[in-house]
Amino acid sequence: MNAHPDHHIIVAPDDDGIARGETLMEVKNVSLAFGGVKAITDISFDVRKGEIRAIIGPNGAGKTSMLNVINGFYTPQVGTITFRGQERRAMKPHHAVRQGIARTFQNVALFKGMSTLDNIMAGRSVLMKRSIGWQMLWHGPALAEEIEHREKVEEIIDFLEIEHIRRTPVGKLPYGLQKRVELGRALAMEPSLLLLDEPMAGMNLEEKEDMSRFILDVNQQRGTTIALIEHDMGVVMDLSDRVVVLDYGKKIADGPPDEVKNNQAVIDAYLGVPH
Amino acid sequence: MAEAQTLPDTFPKYLLRNAEMFGTRPAMRHKDRGIWQSWTWSQQRDEIRDFATGLAGLGLKHGDKVAIIGANRPKLYWAVCAVQSLGGVPVPVYADAVADELAYVVSHADVRFAVVQDQEQVDKLNSFADRLTSLRAVIYDEPRGLVDYDKRALHDFEDVQEMGRRAQMADRQAATRWEEAIRNGSGEDVSIMLYTSGTTGRSKGVMLKAKNAVKAAQDTVTFDRLTEKDSVLAYLPLAWVGDHYLNYAQGYVAGFCMACPESGQTVAQDLRELAPTFYFAPPRVFEGLLTSITIRMEDAGKFKQRIYRHYIEVARKYGEAILEGRSVPASARASYAIGEILVYGPLKNVLGLSNIRVAYTAGEAIGSDLFSFFRALGVNLKQLYGQTEAFLYVTCQKDGEVRSDTVGPPAPNVDIRISDDGEVQFRSPGMFSGYYLEEEKTAETMTPDGYVKTGDAGFFDTDGQLKIIDRAKDVGKLSSGALFAPKYLENMLKFFPNIKEAVAFGDGREFATAFINIDLQAVGNWAERNNIAYASYQELAGHPLVYEMIAQNVEDTNRRLSAEPMMAAAQVRRFLILHKELDADDGELTRTQKVRRAFVADRYAPLIEALYDGSDVRFVETEVTYEDGRKGRISANVKIVDAPVFGAAQPVREAAE
Numbered sequence: 001m002n003a004h005p006d007h008h009i010i011v012a013p014d015d016d017g018i019a020r021g022e023t024l025m026e027v028k029n030v031s032l033a034f035g036g037v038k039a040i041t042d043i044s045f046d047v048r049k050g051e052i053r054a055i056i057g058p059n060g061a062g063k064t065s066m067l068n069v070i071n072g073f074y075t076p077q078v079g080t081i082t083f084r085g086q087e088r089r090a091m092k093p094h095h096a097v098r099q100g101i102a103r104t105f106q107n108v109a110l111f112k113g114m115s116t117l118d119n120i121m122a123g124r125s126v127l128m129k130r131s132i133g134w135q136m137l138w139h140g141p142a143l144a145e146e147i148e149h150r151e152k153v154e155e156i157i158d159f160l161e162i163e164h165i166r167r168t169p170v171g172k173l174p175y176g177l178q179k180r181v182e183l184g185r186a187l188a189m190e191p192s193l194l195l196l197d198e199p200m201a202g203m204n205l206e207e208k209e210d211m212s213r214f215i216l217d218v219n220q221q222r223g224t225t226i227a228l229i230e231h232d233m234g235v236v237m238d239l240s241d242r243v244v245v246l247d248y249g250k251k252i253a254d255g256p257p258d259e260v261k262n263n264q265a266v267i268d269a270y271l272g273v274p275h
Numbered sequence: 276m277a278e279a280q281t282l283p284d285t286f287p288k289y290l291l292r293n294a295e296m297f298g299t300r301p302a303m304r305h306k307d308r309g310i311w312q313s314w315t316w317s318q319q320r321d322e323i324r325d326f327a328t329g330l331a332g333l334g335l336k337h338g339d340k341v342a343i344i345g346a347n348r349p350k351l352y353w354a355v356c357a358v359q360s361l362g363g364v365p366v367p368v369y370a371d372a373v374a375d376e377l378a379y380v381v382s383h384a385d386v387r388f389a390v391v392q393d394q395e396q397v398d399k400l401n402s403f404a405d406r407l408t409s410l411r412a413v414i415y416d417e418p419r420g421l422v423d424y425d426k427r428a429l430h431d432f433e434d435v436q437e438m439g440r441r442a443q444m445a446d447r448q449a450a451t452r453w454e455e456a457i458r459n460g461s462g463e464d465v466s467i468m469l470y471t472s473g474t475t476g477r478s479k480g481v482m483l484k485a486k487n488a489v490k491a492a493q494d495t496v497t498f499d500r501l502t503e504k505d506s507v508l509a510y511l512p513l514a515w516v517g518d519h520y521l522n523y524a525q526g527y528v529a530g531f532c533m534a535c536p537e538s539g540q541t542v543a544q545d546l547r548e549l550a551p552t553f554y555f556a557p558p559r560v561f562e563g564l565l566t567s568i569t570i571r572m573e574d575a576g577k578f579k580q581r582i583y584r585h586y587i588e589v590a591r592k593y594g595e596a597i598l599e600g601r602s603v604p605a606s607a608r609a610s611y612a613i614g615e616i617l618v619y620g621p622l623k624n625v626l627g628l629s630n631i632r633v634a635y636t637a638g639e640a641i642g643s644d645l646f647s648f649f650r651a652l653g654v655n656l657k658q659l660y661g662q663t664e665a666f667l668y669v670t671c672q673k674d675g676e677v678r679s680d681t682v683g684p685p686a687p688n689v690d691i692r693i694s695d696d697g698e699v700q701f702r703s704p705g706m707f708s709g710y711y712l713e714e715e716k717t718a719e720t721m722t723p724d725g726y727v728k729t730g731d732a733g734f735f736d737t738d739g740q741l742k743i744i745d746r747a748k749d750v751g752k753l754s755s756g757a758l759f760a761p762k763y764l765e766n767m768l769k770f771f772p773n774i775k776e777a778v779a780f781g782d783g784r785e786f787a788t789a790f791i792n793i794d795l796q797a798v799g800n801w802a803e804r805n806n807i808a809y810a811s812y813q814e815l816a817g818h819p820l821v822y823e824m825i826a827q828n829v830e831d832t833n834r835r836l837s838a839e840p841m842m843a844a845a846q847v848r849r850f851l852i853l854h855k856e857l858d859a860d861d862g863e864l865t866r867t868q869k870v871r872r873a874f875v876a877d878r879y880a881p882l883i884e885a886l887y888d889g890s891d892v893r894f895v896e897t898e899v900t901y902e903d904g905r906k907g908r909i910s911a912n913v914k915i916v917d918a919p920v921f922g923a924a925q926p927v928r929e930a931a932e
Binding site: 151154157158159161163164166213217220221 | 423
């Protein structure tokens with residue numbers, strides 16, 4: 001049979017020995033300040049394996065800073081982050097990538113001149129094992145490796161329904177599709193934790209619906225744990241299992257969407273009650 | 276004749292025959308994960324057998340209806356044949372139908388099983404679960420998003436095949452029995468039920484018997500000399516008669532390979548990669564291709580533009596003659612051959628038309644320039660006229676006898692007549708056996724002596740080719756009793772690039788007149804080139820030079836009409852250019868951009884009056900709806916212009932003088 005199985009689903013690497021529902025990452029008493037500006041003050045929360053965890057809050061609440069801390073881009077002055085049972089303080093983003101954390105950006109950060117395919121392939125580079133010498137020869141083991149990675153990339157292309165733009169330079173694509181390609185690149189790393197920084201920002205209703213469906217599918221089918229920052233409250237409440245609410249760098253609520261929605265502190269924060 | 280009797284009379288019989296005769300030849304291709312996957316006829320038979328056995332295990336019985344909903348996917352086509360092999364009736368449904376329409380068809384057809392593409396279709400069916408009482412199980416192709424669904428009545432296509440394989444392992448005779456049942460299958464069974472799209476009222480289920488469907492396909496396969504070496508790209512809706520006929524029915528009868536695109540949006544790319552030999556597209560697709568070629572050539576360098584223009588001109592002069600094998604001077608042939616290397620070949624290659632042996636277009640009128648353009652490039656583009664009730668073909672053009680303004684002589688073994696009131700009626704091998712559960716409507720559509728009424732008005736031209744002029748109910752008469760076919764006039768006018776829309780009047784009047792909408796893009800371009808300043812559509816529409824240009828178009832139309840005995844009386848004597856574009860927001864067009872003639876006539880009654888009372892100008896004020904829903908009024912003094920009329924015999928007399 002030359003028809004290859006149509007539905008194998010890639011599952012996130014399960015070598016960390018953490019069962020679904022157990023803590024994958026824990027943020028403990030983290031504080032971050034830039035000079036006198038306190039971006040994050042004493043925040044603690046956890047992300048459980050297999051869930052969709054949302055971090056919300058009004059503008060300037062410290063959401064992106066929080067993501068950057070998780071990602072290793074900022075090092076908090078106080079507090080610890082435990083990921084897959086390993087505690088760490090200072091870390092570089094590429095270490096985060098090796099540990100299985102991938103992210104997308106609020107403002108799309110793709111290689112504009114490269115095709116969709118190449119952008120997603122770039123996401124695989126961290127998993128490629130052949131030396132640069134082999135890669136340059138592009139023969140033998142390097143070629144075999146390329147084919148293997150290309151297969152995974154094609155699965156992602158199929159998954160995100162972007163076959164028609166496979167060869168299109170991403171700079172030419174509409175914003176909604178660029179966001180989808182960026183998600184594809186993050187997925188290509190086969191992360192165990194996927195960080196999404198405002199995945200719906202600047203999208204129209206239809207694009208938001210599509211993106212929501214993809215996020216749910218990634219979570220359900222690939223078993224990827226997702227932590228997302230989002231402005232659109234409707235989206236957050238529909239998608240996520242648990243929500244952390246930040247306001248002025250502090251945590252003001254944490255729990256399931258329904259509970260958070262009715263929390264007075266959250267309502268005040270969003271409606272702008274003076275502090 | 277002896278051979279004719281042994282020919283299969285159902286599609287599953289053809290499946291078995293093809294698996295034997297063309298076992299190692301490709302039957303199906305599908306681009307998946309960026310790579311073309313293919314299945315040979317014998318592999319296809321196995322896939323279908325496994326699925327059919329699985330379906331039987333789920334309780335599918337002879338006569339059960341099975342809805343097939345989704346895009347062009349191998350598994351959905353296999354489902355069609357699998358259902359037929361068990362004596363069931365596949366009922367393809369348009370994948371983009373809204374849930375309510377879908378539910379109507381599924382419940383009207385008493386569907387017991389549904390084979391669908393993905394979560395979207397499952398959700399649509401689920402949302403009407405209470406209405407779909409006869410639906411026993413749904414089978415899906417793509418599992419994405421369906422993880423958490425209740426799986427009691429929901430199965431993965433591959434799981435059903437696996438069930439079938441297990442059943443065959445448990446009972447070694449199962450496969451033989453399946454083939455035996457196919458061989459004993461009757462051509463009298465309904466092969467497929469196709470729901471008409473239903474522009475008026477609810478859609479109706481057109482039942483087609485296997486032997487009729489097969490016979491029709493055999494005739495056209497012979498007519499176009501299709502063989503197992505041909506190939507097609509199946510990209511039109513599964514539920515449309517054209518897709519089922521051209522790809523499935525002809526594919527099984529001829530044994531050729533059908534390819535399914537990677538997705539709806541990759542069709543152009545997939546077409547280029549495959550370069551099929553048989554191709555069908557509605558006129559608007561060809562129009563889109565020509566537009567994109569023109570735009571891209573305008574962006575090309577001067578040198579390339581000159582080469583392109585030169586050789587397109589050569590093709591225009593000699594291309595069709597060469598295609599039809601008529602005699603052409605040797606120098607022209609040589610020039611065309613160079614053009615083939617420099618322009619036509621690469622162009623056809625980019626469009627995926629390199630290997631086309633037979634291409635058809637149908638559905639609406641096609642402009643002669645557009646039609647000739649593709650034929651001149653060497654694409655054997657022809658026209659056909661068909662209906663779901665005929666299982667597609669009613670007429671089709673023979674190679675070498677092709678014209679843009681007719682749809683051809685009757686297809687093989689089709690009997691056509693024109694009723695006294697001008698309606699086209701036919702009897703054909705592929706004729707339907709009735710509308711499902713609607714005997715009254717079936718009776719309305721059939722004549723007592725067994726012809727099908729098409730609802731289209733038409734006539735046979737002098738060379739025996741049928742010309743469709745309009746829907747029969749829209750055709751009227753001038754007060755002199757001469758035929759007045761508004762759509763025919765409008766189409767002729769609309770073939771001019773400057774004219775975007777036309778509305779013809781004349782039923783019960785002394786002569787024909789027309790409203791005209793200019794094409795803002797085409798006329799705007801022209802204005803720019805000629806330094807004509809304008810601030811709005813209204814201003815441009817009223818410009819004297821624009822009137823002159825349109826008058827020329829109307830005059831040309833009249834000259835053409837005068838050459839047609841049936842139409843000569845309905846030349847456009849007076850016309851005006853409307854001061855605003857007809858718009859769906861104002862109710863003047865339908866959402867599919869068709870003119871609502873009665874509504875327009877009512878709304879612009881003063882203008883029609885002016886067309887007939889001889890005035891030169893008329894003030895008119897109309898309410899318009901802006902895109903954001905606000906209302907406004909625009910008013911204008913609209914000029915009315917007389918157009919020259921040609922007598923049918925006049926050109927001859929002129930020549931004699």
